[in-house]
């Protein structure tokens with residue numbers, strides 16, 4: 361008989377995170393620090409614009425200081441580096457995020473390296489990646505992996521000793537998630553698979569927890585998941601849908617309808633990992649603001 365899967369409600373868990381953050385923000389403000397986040401957008405990509413708007417809106421809802429820097433599509437690398445440098449030195453800004461992807465004249469990795477690592481709330485600076493690998497909790501962990509971990513914890517999934525198979529090895533999701541889950545104290549046994557992996561279905565069928573982050577709509581089918589597994593779907597993919605108001609709808613990397621009956625718990629798309637990513641960005645900004653207080657003269 362198929363399991364009755366528990367659909368993990370990312371929006372509700374994100375709200376719980378926001379309730380905690382509101383308390384921390386109130387306490388920080390009482391001590392004279394308003395956490396500040398600067399989001400830099402170069403160009404006018406509609407999806408990036410929408411992401412930046414929602415980050416700005418969330419900052420305002422939480423009472424954070426929010427700076428939205430919108431630069432023209434032809435902004436040069438030196439110009440952008442100069443703006444990053446200003447933000448690095450702005451004491452009202454504790455977190456800086458440069459929205460990805462930038463236009464082609466911009467060397468994104470050079471921009472990330474130019475960020476003050478103490479303000480790199482996306483967790484992409486090499487120093488923060490190194491801290492993650494070292495298990496140094498003073499660094500920033502990328503928001504989506506952090507959100508996945510929180511979803512698992514809040515859903516009561518036993519992670520210690522569990523076999524987690526991560527599909528995808530990007531620097532945004534797969535690789536940092538693997539580093540995070542295998543840390544001492546979290547203690548998952550992690551396998552990472554990618555486009556060159558042989559016998560992918562066989563490997564992911566051995567998992568207690570499957571995390572799909574490959575960017576392929578409905579890739580994970582029933583054959584990839586064992587009975588009783590937990591499934592976290594990071595994917596956000598547009599598929600054409602004439603009946604949808606915008607002509608498309610968003611779907612995950614998991615074929616939800618056939619995988620859900622085999623799972624004990626599964627995240628939906630939308631409403632699963634997505635809301636957690638922005639919640640973790642806010643959380644990292646508050647962490648940066650707190651850390652700045654101990655560094656201040």
Ligand code: NDP
Pocket residue numbers: 504527528529530531532533534553554555556560573574575576579594595596597633634637
């Ligand atoms: P990337 O394209 O950077 O990486 C995709 C990874 O998946 C690569 O490692 C690639 O392998 C692997 N892959 C691709 N196709 C296959 C396949 N057929 N079989 C096995 N592995 C495959 O994507 P991202 O990590 O940036 O994003 C992944 C998905 O997550 C996207 O849908 C994205 O929109 C979504 N996303 C969602 C977020 C959220 O907040 N929910 C945040 C960030 C991303 P290889 O390395 O060999 O090429």
